[in-house]
Amino acid sequence: MRFKTILTAAVSSVIVLALAACSGSSGTKEGSGANGDSSKQKVNIVFWNTGYPTVDENNKSKKKEDFYIYQAIKRYETAHPEVSIEVQDVPSGDELFTKFQTAGIAKNGPDMTVIWSGTYMLRFKQFLEPLSGYFTPEEKSRIVGWDAGTEGFKEGGEVYGVPFSTDGTFGLLYNKKILADAGVDLEAHPLKNFNDFEEMLLKIKSKGVTPLGLKDPDTFYHIPNYWIAQTVGSAGLEDLVSGKKNFSDPQLVPIIKAWNDMYAKDLVISDQSDQSLQLFYQGQVAMVAGGNGAIANARKALGDDLGMMKVPDFNDQVLIHDGGVGGVGATFVVTNYSKKKQEAVDFIKFLMSKEEQVNKIESGEAGLSVVKDVDVSQMASEPLILEQQEWANEPSTIFWPDNVYPAELTSEISSLQSLAMTGKMTAEEFMGKIDQKRDELLKSSR
Known part of the structure; x- marks a missing residue:
């Protein structure tokens, strides 16, 4: 009788525990699914x-x-x-x-x-x-x-x-009023090449206004790198990466010389922050490099004085005209x-x-x-x-060249571009260094 009583109690306990477990599964627990299924964790x-x-x-x-x-x-x-x-x-x-x-x-x-x-x-x-x-x-x-x-x-x-x-397509945002005060009318006289571009910047500078604000090193890939891309074409970019063509090609070195010339003539302010963009919003800089992401804030700041243009061709000999990177x-x-x-x-x-x-x-x-x-x-x-x-x-919009270059090559360009822009490294040396880095990467990948 004692054994039977203990056995009955044990069985009853198991039944109670089982019923409790069943009862618990019918409620919604933290992390359970929307229908109370505890097997579905959020x-x-x-x-x-x-x-x-x-x-x-x-x-x-x-x-x-x-x-x-x-x-x-x-x-x-x-x-x-x-x-x-x-x-x-x-x-x-x-x-x-x-x-x-x-x-x-x-x-x-x-x-x-x-x-x-x-x-x-x-x-x-x-x-x-x-x-x-x-x-x-x-x-x-x-x-x-x-x-x-x-x-x-x-x-x-x-x-x-x-x-x-x-x-x-990455282009240039500009202040219409500042350009008009400098005698520049881009709608009547659009810029055809780099020489026109630099001449416009000089006119703006003569009025006591900073002509162009840039962010380093980003803008290198948006402007001079575009000039490189439009000069050699899309297939030429692949040749630069594969080593079939060199960055130090006499056709490309003048691009870096021209870019440096703008810095030498004090036509540009640049740093690694968005300071130039803020100065543009405040009417203290005439033009900035920018894409669609900057338009909304620029419109709020400048209203009807906001204008936009493509980066002008480097020269008349480029393979791709009237485009940009993007x-x-x-x-x-x-x-x-x-x-x-x-x-x-x-x-x-x-x-x-x-x-x-x-x-x-x-x-x-x-x-x-x-x-x-x-x-x-x-x-x-x-x-x-x-x-x-x-x-x-x-079709004139060229896919971002820096997204095509090997990442290590892009990093090398980023680290050296300020030396070339400020004249601490010649254009020939700069392009030669890029070739050297590219060749090292090609050799290591074999």
Whole structure:
């Protein structure tokens, strides 16, 4: 009887515990799915944001929830309650590259980020998830600029980056009033070549105004590098990278000499910050290098006095006329060590959807689009944004040369360009150093 009583008690205890377990599974626990399924843990996607603005320099009181990316995330999380998106703002460029490299080695980086396209992105291929299999032909067909995120920059290569946005065609923004005071009318007398460009800058300087404001080393890739690209053509850029053609070619050295001449004549102010851009907004600098991203703030600052032009041809002998550098300058990437690859891709697809591309443009935070099913002209009232969209689709726009060069070669150019611009290194020496670095890279890759 004693044994039977103990056995009965033990069985009863098991039944009670089992019932308690069943009862617990019917409630919603923290981290459970929307329908109370505890097997579905909430997925948290870490997004290193380098491409969407979250600070308004002209309105520091603007809250994060007022920016497009946070509004988009709220819409996504509402539609997908099992997913949360954690945004971590990270500066782009060299700071991101260092941080991303370190995180990749440790496998503790983001699930996704936005990184500069071309060789900037491909240098991290060991940390990137191949994305070709995640997109159907139909999904890819509505987005332009896939080459910028594809190995080999052509169809058939493995895709590692989804086009984030187009930067249009990099040109020059200018203050119409300052130019008019200097007797310059670009609409009546457009600039044909570098000589015209320098003559215009000299006229502006004679009025006591700083003619041109630049950001180093970025602007080197937007202006003199464009002159190099338009002189040799797209195939010539590949020849420069492969060693079939040299940067020190007598056809190209005069470009660096001309660029240096502008500095020697005190026609330029430059540094590694956005100081020149702020001075432009304040009417103290006549012209800055800029793309579509600077138009909105420039319009607020200058109103009807804001003008825009393409970088003039270097000379009449160039192979590509009336263009500029541009295209898809950044791509979405997913890390191959992420445990939420599909969820990250799904979020990218959401951001690239027609509805979200419309929302993004209507926010005023980005004027151009890389999707074919959105007509920017129906939404954007800013005429310079519309002009940028037209420029971006012109065959004279050359894909960013620095996105084509090996990353190490770009770094070498960045580190040496200030010496060439300030005359501490001759144009011949500068171009020779680039050739030397290129040859070292070619030799090490064999």
